[in-house]
Amino acid sequence: MADIQLECREIWKRFGGFEALKGVDLEVRDGEILGLIGPNGAGKSTLLNIINGVYAPTKGKVFFDNHEITGKKPHEICRLGIARVFQIPRPFYEMSCLDNVTTAIMFNSNVDTVKAQKRALELLEFVGMKYPERKPDEITLQDKRRVELARALACEPKLLLVDEYMAGLNPSEIQEAIELLKRVNVELGVTLVWVEHVMPAIMGLAERVVVLDHGIKIAEGKPEEVVRVKDVIEAYLGSDMVMEA
Numbered sequence: 001m002a003d004i005q006l007e008c009r010e011i012w013k014r015f016g017g018f019e020a021l022k023g024v025d026l027e028v029r030d031g032e033i034l035g036l037i038g039p040n041g042a043g044k045s046t047l048l049n050i051i052n053g054v055y056a057p058t059k060g061k062v063f064f065d066n067h068e069i070t071g072k073k074p075h076e077i078c079r080l081g082i083a084r085v086f087q088i089p090r091p092f093y094e095m096s097c098l099d100n101v102t103t104a105i106m107f108n109s110n111v112d113t114v115k116a117q118k119r120a121l122e123l124l125e126f127v128g129m130k131y132p133e134r135k136p137d138e139i140t141l142q143d144k145r146r147v148e149l150a151r152a153l154a155c156e157p158k159l160l161l162v163d164e165y166m167a168g169l170n171p172s173e174i175q176e177a178i179e180l181l182k183r184v185n186v187e188l189g190v191t192l193v194w195v196e197h198v199m200p201a202i203m204g205l206a207e208r209v210v211v212l213d214h215g216i217k218i219a220e221g222k223p224e225e226v227v228r229v230k231d232v233i234e235a236y237l238g239s240d241m242v243m244e245a
């Protein structure tokens with residue numbers, strides 16, 4: 001068990017009369033990049049929401065570093081070392097990108113403004129954001145994603161939950177994003193659980209892949225093995241999986 005960083009045990013999530021997750025087990029190893037794939041509505045974002053405390057599961061338990069975190073609030077979970085990059089970035093639009101990241105650092109630690117701003121500039125440089133003084137509505141989608149990533153890194157996570165980081169990016173931006181996520185993993189030593197529809201990105205970067213469909217885990221394994229599983233191919237037929245970057 002020593003190298004298991006995150007464990008989701010039989011997670012169920014019901015919304016009204018609808019079961020979005022039906023007994024999902026997930027184990028994430030310390031330091032790995034785990035791809036979480038599946039068609040629209042499979043329950044991927046819901047599972048991330050349960051891991052970082054946006055939702056409590058209807059049934060089931062979540063453990064991080066061998067401690068149970070089920071039902072804790074997102075800010076508590078963030079302080080324990082789990083950060084989230086959301087599918088739709090939600091920065092503070094009235095603040096500069098630098099102030100967005102500085103605020104996130106100050107929210108998550110007790111450092112003063114000067115130190116927080118210095119760290120924010122380092123993080124923005126790390127993610128390749130060249131316009132820290134701009135506001136979020138003055139920058140490209142790629143830069144918005146970079147700033148969102150820097151905000152997530154503000155809590156110095158051990159585990160980063162990434163939701164559709166590549167969506168809407170062009171092929172060269174996708175390549176840069178792949179390199180950036182790889183650097184987060186290798187240089188910062190952060191484990192990634194990464195939801196993505198852009199298959200070549202997953203194939204190139206994820207060490208293991210888990211496939212959800214209709215709230216059930218239907219496959220798990222190396223990316224090149226998983227995409228050959230009949231149930232996975234059928235689940236994805238007619239969906240918006242992107243096969244070419």
Ligand SMILES: Nc1ncnc2c1ncn2[C@@H]1O[C@H](COP(=O)(O)OP(=O)(O)OP(=O)(O)O)[C@@H](O)[C@H]1O
Nearest residue numbers: 015016018020038039040041042043044045046047
């Ligand atoms: N807050 C909610 N209230 C009601 N139903 C919800 C809620 N959140 C998610 N659902 C439903 O749960 C199911 C799973 O949604 P989820 O967002 O987890 O899917 P997903 O796998 O992330 O899909 P996508 O690839 O489109 O982002 C969907 O049918 C969705 O409509």
Ligand SMILES: [Mg+2]
Nearest residue numbers: 044045046087
């Ligand atoms: Mg989603």
